[in-house]
Amino acid sequence: MNINDVSAQLEEIKSELVIFPSRNGLKITAYLDFPQGRKESLGYVVMAPKYGETKKNNLQLAYYLAANGLAVLRFDHTNHVGESEGEMLRYTLPGAVEDILGAFDYLEQQRGIKHAGLVASSLAARMAIRAASMDIRISHLTCLVGVVNIQRTLATVYQEDVVSNYLDGKRWGVNDVLGFEIDFENFASAMIDSNLYSLSSTCDDLTLIRVPVSLLAAQNDAWVDIEEVKHAISFTKKGHFHHIQDAMHEVRENPEAVQKTFQQLVAICVGHAVGGDVLSDRIVAPGKKNLIQQNKAERERLRRANPVQQNEIDFWSQYLSKYKYFQSVDVYQNYINLVGELLGGFRAGELVLDAGCGNGMFGAWAIRHLLARGQVRFDAPVIYSGLDLTHDGIFDAAQKHESLVKSISQSANPSEAGINFIYGRMDFDHLGGPTDATNEPVIHFADNTFDKICCSLLISYLKNPTELVRHLHRVLRPGGTLVLSSMKPFCDLSEMYRVYAEKHLSGKSEQEIESGRNLLTAAGKIKFKEELGVYTFFSSEELNDMLVDCGFKKLQTFSSFGNQANVVRAEK
Numbered sequence: 001m002n003i004n005d006v007s008a009q010l011e012e013i014k015s016e017l018v019i020f021p022s023r024n025g026l027k028i029t030a031y032l033d034f035p036q037g038r039k040e041s042l043g044y045v046v047m048a049p050k051y052g053e054t055k056k057n058n059l060q061l062a063y064y065l066a067a068n069g070l071a072v073l074r075f076d077h078t079n080h081v082g083e084s085e086g087e088m089l090r091y092t093l094p095g096a097v098e099d100i101l102g103a104f105d106y107l108e109q110q111r112g113i114k115h116a117g118l119v120a121s122s123l124a125a126r127m128a129i130r131a132a133s134m135d136i137r138i139s140h141l142t143c144l145v146g147v148v149n150i151q152r153t154l155a156t157v158y159q160e161d162v163v164s165n166y167l168d169g170k171r172w173g174v175n176d177v178l179g180f181e182i183d184f185e186n187f188a189s190a191m192i193d194s195n196l197y198s199l200s201s202t203c204d205d206l207t208l209i210r211v212p213v214s215l216l217a218a219q220n221d222a223w224v225d226i227e228e229v230k231h232a233i234s235f236t237k238k239g240h241f242h243h244i245q246d247a248m249h250e251v252r253e254n255p256e257a258v259q260k261t262f263q264q265l266v267a268i269c270v271g272h273a274v275g276g277d278v279l280s281d282r283i284v285a286p287g288k289k290n291l292i293q294q295n296k297a298e299r300e301r302l303r304r305a306n307p308v309q310q311n312e313i314d315f316w317s318q319y320l321s322k323y324k325y326f327q328s329v330d331v332y333q334n335y336i337n338l339v340g341e342l343l344g345g346f347r348a349g350e351l352v353l354d355a356g357c358g359n360g361m362f363g364a365w366a367i368r369h370l371l372a373r374g375q376v377r378f379d380a381p382v383i384y385s386g387l388d389l390t391h392d393g394i395f396d397a398a399q400k401h402e403s404l405v406k407s408i409s410q411s412a413n414p415s416e417a418g419i420n421f422i423y424g425r426m427d428f429d430h431l432g433g434p435t436d437a438t439n440e441p442v443i444h445f446a447d448n449t450f451d452k453i454c455c456s457l458l459i460s461y462l463k464n465p466t467e468l469v470r471h472l473h474r475v476l477r478p479g480g481t482l483v484l485s486s487m488k489p490f491c492d493l494s495e496m497y498r499v500y501a502e503k504h505l506s507g508k509s510e511q512e513i514e515s516g517r518n519l520l521t522a523a524g525k526i527k528f529k530e531e532l533g534v535y536t537f538f539s540s541e542e543l544n545d546m547l548v549d550c551g552f553k554k555l556q557t558f559s560s561f562g563n564q565a566n567v568v569r570a571e572k
């Protein structure tokens with residue numbers, strides 16, 4: 001069979017749930033995706049998940065591969081998030097290599113498949129390189145944004161040479177690694193004992209691989225140095241380096257780049273399967289409906305397997321204590337400036353709602369803006385209402401606003417500075433209905449109350465975002481302005497963190513470095529909750545549809561926050 005037979009007949013892809021043992025003795029849960037109705041596939045590909053992600057995150061690429069005739073086995077690592085056995089606390093890199101080899105054992109023993117390709121991305125790519133150096137059943141290896149120098153990547157993430165410090169006797173115990181609690185001693189010792197951390201060990205492993213290796217590296221990858229990837233590929237016998245333009249470590253953050261990259265990657269894999277070159281433009285995309293249905297089914301399973309333990313108030317209180325470090329990040333400041341500018345300057349006596357105010361970043365912008373321009377008459381201050389789920393956030397916001405007013409205007413009285421503040425605790429998941437566990441009364445605003453509403457990075461975290469948007473429309477006065485935003489689907493905050501770390505952390509105290517790491521940890525936790533379907537990041541089309549459905553008009557869409565957030569300005 002060749003690629004021409006395949007791309008001509010786009011058909012439904014089936015996913016079969018399979019369970020098999022890893023070489024470490026724990027059960028692996030996986031999906032086998034294959035084009036339905038086909039007597040034989042072009043070949044098999046195994047896909048390993050990224051650190052902190054599950055097989056569901058490989059679904060889209062797996063369906064791309066399957067739509068072009070390949071069968072794909074994508075699994076969850078053991079001792080990791082997802083459905084396989086074991087606890088994340090026990091996660092190690094050699095354990096992840098054992099899982100990959102277990103997947104090849106399964107294909108051989110249960111399906112009679114003697115050879116298959118291997119696809120892995122990010123950190124998992126390093127373990128895939130190790131596996132391919134050990135196992136001749138791996139017939140080709142393709143790594144997307146693969147980490148080739150774990151020591152360096154960890155040092156970039158942690159602003160500390162973790163490996164050297166471990167070798168010098170430093171110990172961390174249980175630690176939060178990008179949102180997940182890990183026994184760091186166990187992790188570090190296993191990584192060092194198995195020599196998986198250095199660039200030279202990657203090059204040594206690549207030297208042993210006799211089959212084709214393709215390394216695809218992203219132009220703006222904050223975690224992986226492209227020059228090191230080029231260096232590594234020079235150690236392969238049959239290696240190819242591919243440059244992905246306009247992409248970050250999370251390639252899916254850029255929809256154009258991801259489509260090209262998936263086509264290129266699938267063309268590489270299909271080419272190996274059919275034994276010839278395949279052009280990217282021959283690659284077909286999987287059916288959207290098919291993909292959405294499977295994504296939904298897997299999300300449900302994942303949610304059942306990983307119930308969210310912490311309540312939302314505790315989660316957000318902890319998050320906000322870390323989130324305040326964003327204040328000093330330029331891209332965040334630019335984002336808040338944009339939100340403020342889109343709402344327009346304030347007029348005397350205007351009522352402004354900050355829904356999900358967090359620790360009051362937008363309120364702080366409003367104070368600076370008002371005091372810098374001296375726009376407001378003192379006898380008619382702007383009334384700012386900040387509402388949030390957490391007491392901690394509101395408390396922080398109130399303190400921040402008070403001290404800012406004092407420091408800028410030398411007055412302790414905010415209304416003399418042109419603005420008055422009202423804060424309230426409110427759960428936007430219980431609008432109008434019974435309140436949450438704290439049993440506080442619901443705050444009810446009359447129709448057409450506010451002149452301006454800021455709803456910044458809130459709706460992604462609500463169970464029924466449309467319900468809130470409808471309420472915002474009700475309480476906004478006719479002609480009033482709303483600015484609403486969401487992080488983009490598959491957003492990537494790594495570049496922002498890298499810039500922040502370079503600017504603020506080098507040479508700083510242990511405590512400051514810790515606070516910077518916390519930022520990333522917090523982002524990792526949110527990302528996982530998004531994968532579970534607890535949170536949803538919206539595309540600009542989805543935001544627009546929601547706003548129009550709720551009655552908003554004159555929509556304008558913007559991209560901000562280092563291009564990672566969608567911002568919409570709308571009027572009633």
Ligand SMILES: C[S@@+](CC[C@H](N)C(=O)[O-])C[C@H]1O[C@@H](n2cnc3c(N)ncnc32)[C@H](O)[C@@H]1O
Nearest residue numbers: 316356357358361388389427428429456457461
């Ligand atoms: C990412 S922060 C954004 C904070 C702020 N708007 C900003 O842009 O800096 C998300 C905020 O939404 C709040 N939040 C989450 N779920 C909520 C709910 N059900 N009701 C009210 N606020 C909620 C959190 O407490 C947190 O302050």
